[in-house]
Amino acid sequence: MDLLAELKRRILIGDGAMGTLLYSYGVDRCFEELNLTHEKQITHIHQSYIDAGSDLIQTNTYGANYIKLARYGLEDQVKKINTQAVKIAKKAANNDVFVLGTIGGIHGTQASQATNEEVKRSFREQLYCLLLENVDGLMLETYYNLDELTTVLEIAREETNIPIIANVSMHEPGILENGIHLPNALQRLEDSGADVVGINCHLGPFHMLNSFKDVPLPENSYLAAYPNASLPAYRDGKLIYENEPDYFIRSAEDFRNEGVRLLGGCCGTTPEHIKALAKGVHDLKPLTEKKVVKKPSPIEVKGNQNQPITPLLDIVKKRPSIIVELDAPKHLETEEYMESVKALKKTGVDAITLADNSLATPRISNIAIAEKIKQEVGIRTLVHLTCRDRNLIGLQSHLMGLHTLGIHEILAITGDPTKIGDFPGATSVFDVTSFDLIKLIKQFNKGISFSGKSLRQKTSFQVGAAFNPNVARLDKAVERMEKKIDCGADYFLTQPMYSPEKIIQLREATKHIDTPIYVGIMPLTSTRNAEFLHNEVPGIKLTDNVREEMRSVASDKQLSIEKGIAIAKTLIDTALDNFNGIYLITPFMRYEMIIQLVEYIQEKVQLHPVEEVLSITGHNL
Incomplete structure (x- = not known):
């Protein structure tokens, strides 16, 4: 199977959240370590998403890098955890579903003191582990820092020709944390070698769809969207996502109408949400032309209106x-x-x-x-x-x-x-x-x-x-x-x-x-x-x-x-x-x-x- 050829031909359905399901089962530890200790549980989650209609699944390796595993004293288990994760996913996929090796961002919403060199070393180690297991593609997801994402993307592109999906995450709809607008960010990712560019995490379908409205169809890549289920509520010390999966049926066609060809779910999504996405785009052809709605000019940033005395x-x-x-x-x-x-x-x-x-x-x-x-x-x-x-x-x-x-x-x-x-x-x-x-x-x-x-x-x-x-x-x-x-x-x-x-x-x-x-x-x-x-x-x-x-x-x-x-x-x-x-x-x-x-x-x-x-x-x- 050829992932890019399939994307050219039809809309593909990704999987949903791994951590959300593990968390719902009462697991409150390093999720990636479970590849070594709870193989059946991870396999069951992969299989649940495949049964729901996923055309591709991600390995349980989002945080399986040296820097993040070191928080749990598992930094020496990078190779073992990543290798086992791919084997579990491939066994569940059974050659009928694409397996993506997932590598998450390090400079996320929480402060990280990792230097750029440490990030690159950590990324390379995890990348090589995944490539050695012959994954069908790479998923770079939940990168709030565009510079970090382009850096690791360029490293990955130098090492492999397999398809790479690069997803940014945003605190605000349509704009990244450094002030760059989404269309410019996605263009930069395409120029850096990504085959699929898009958004994942933090935003639910409503805000993510609005973010895509001024994104043109890429010339040399495809668009991806992995929205959260909803905004989370906080009850009894736990984050709860209350969105009804049926909402995703209606949202799926809207994503298709914005040009998205790879559609999955992030935090809070379950196999029911993925089943709804698959149902929502069933028999729909990919969008081949899109008229971008021109947004009003950005609000002018004025100089300080309250000038200080001599600093x-x-x-x-x-x-x-x-x-x-x-x-x-x-x-x-x-x-x-x-x-x-x-x-x-x-x-x-x-x-x-x-x-x-x-x-x-x-x-x-x-x-x-x-x-x-x-x-x-x-x-x-x-x-x-x-x-x-x-x-x-x-x-x-x-x-x-x-x-x-x-x-x-x-x-x-x-x-x-x-x-x-x-x-x-x-x-x-x-x-x-x-x-x-x-x-x-x-x-x-x-x-x-x-x-x-x-x-x-x-x-x-x-x-x-x-x-x-x-x-x-x-x-x-x-x-x-x-x-x-x-x-x-x-x-x-x-x-x-x-x-x-x-x-x-x-x-x-x-x-x-x-x-x-x-x-x-x-x-x-x-x-x-x-x-x-x-x-x-x-x-x-x-x-x-x-x-x-x-x-x-x-x-x-x-x-x-x-x-x-x-x-x-x-x-x-x-x-x-x-x-x-x-x-x-x-x-x-x-x-x-x-x-x-x-x-x-x-x-x-x-x-x-x-x-x-x-x-x-x-x-x-």
């Missing part, structure tokens, strides 16, 4: 710059807090930076305090944004809110683990990493949301990133810094440093980097404070000398404060000799200590408050 990046590149961290209160009384902000403004600091529930302890929302500061005091704020507390929906909502309020400085960070906070039973989200968050913010600056949808305006965020120099391997930390710069980081804030030698080492390790660095300095208040930071706070280490100095004045509170300020001044001297940015972190709301340090810096560099011509809601800085 911190421009300041720190020109002169010494001071920012002060003053965390929002843990309670609802804000009067004393606002008085401290006003006092800091008078010293001429460039910004107040606000942590995002530091040490996993709830505080007043930093975006609310930032707006209050902006309205009542009129000083620039730098708002921290963690990956810990918000899912991808919340992060994007938060960014849109910051833009709307005219807050443009953001520090993108991972966030302290919830276990160290007031509510250790709380869960951490981590839909994205700090690297991904930096990329997302920069994508907003292009006027594009995560899903690729137009925001109708470009944001103008400046993105700070965190850097921890208090590590054994500074070179490895600098490598992480360089990756963040590649993602779009504009400047860095370090964890508090307590060693002049470390500051000099940091300068030597980063002298090839032009991106500005704010050196973190937090004055100590007591020996207990010093020991707590050194022994219990992640990312902070004190020298033995500093700890001994604080112990020497342990019996006198005032002397402890003075000693903490003196140590901080020594650190500031070294920092100013090597960097332009000083990041002062206020301990226990003792802003008087910070004011002393700000005045010391200003005297040292002869820096005085400068009035800026731009204002924040009427307040001149």
Whole structure:
């Protein structure tokens, strides 16, 4: 049998979801491992789809690559799992049905730290395993990242001449997450060697059909559609798909009328859905001509309508710059807090930076305090944004809110683990990493949301990133810094440093980097404070000398404060000799200590408050 010859002649029916059926049977583990342990169960599912009318089935290998199997400790079983999967599928097909070797995307909806090289190595390993078993074709499915899909597609095309189906997945109908429109994406896949191009997953029939309306018939390939059964409901901790299979009978002819020649199902679909698709296109000939409905021009993405004052990046590149961290209160009384902000403004600091529930302890929302500061005091704020507390929906909502309020400085960070906070039973989200968050913010600056949808305006965020120099391997930390710069980081804030030698080492390790660095300095208040930071706070280490100095004045509170300020001044001297940015972190709301340090810096560099011509809601800085 010749798959492409059959597609030229008629509409083919694919299979439906493998995972959905396994999940419905109570299986909650690595589905691909079941090729080795539950052969009869996998065979039964394949046979059920064949009996329902599938002309081709996919091997149970969607996540059978090194990277995904490593989550289950199965990374050494790649060959065995893929080989067995093909054998099971071929046995069920019995030479009457095409068998496609399935390879799923790695950079999907969940964050993945895999590099491009790791993705390519993982793909090649799985590809060779499938090709050695002589599959009838390849199915590349659920790729949200078009660059990843074209990369692996080109690798596959170099290695084999068998038919390749390449399916993208979209968060929004008709547009990929990088903002490229579906017709352009499918053309790119065709140009890269795909024999069949299409869509699978996330969207149900309605939105998937709408996505195909402006897709012309390809010149050198065919169209495929593998819709989800419906939007899922969430009940008792499980995802439930409630779509009636009969709906797929009506949808099947609509897909045919959009030019689709390969029609199957994705999440939530069962043999009943596939039976409905087969019934819906029974006796229908493939579409050979299609008039594309021209859609209205894309909405113009306007520039930022709320221009910020001079960004911190421009300041720190020109002169010494001071920012002060003053965390929002843990309670609802804000009067004393606002008085401290006003006092800091008078010293001429460039910004107040606000942590995002530091040490996993709830505080007043930093975006609310930032707006209050902006309205009542009129000083620039730098708002921290963690990956810990918000899912991808919340992060994007938060960014849109910051833009709307005219807050443009953001520090993108991972966030302290919830276990160290007031509510250790709380869960951490981590839909994205700090690297991904930096990329997302920069994508907003292009006027594009995560899903690729137009925001109708470009944001103008400046993105700070965190850097921890208090590590054994500074070179490895600098490598992480360089990756963040590649993602779009504009400047860095370090964890508090307590060693002049470390500051000099940091300068030597980063002298090839032009991106500005704010050196973190937090004055100590007591020996207990010093020991707590050194022994219990992640990312902070004190020298033995500093700890001994604080112990020497342990019996006198005032002397402890003075000693903490003196140590901080020594650190500031070294920092100013090597960097332009000083990041002062206020301990226990003792802003008087910070004011002393700000005045010391200003005297040292002869820096005085400068009035800026731009204002924040009427307040001149």
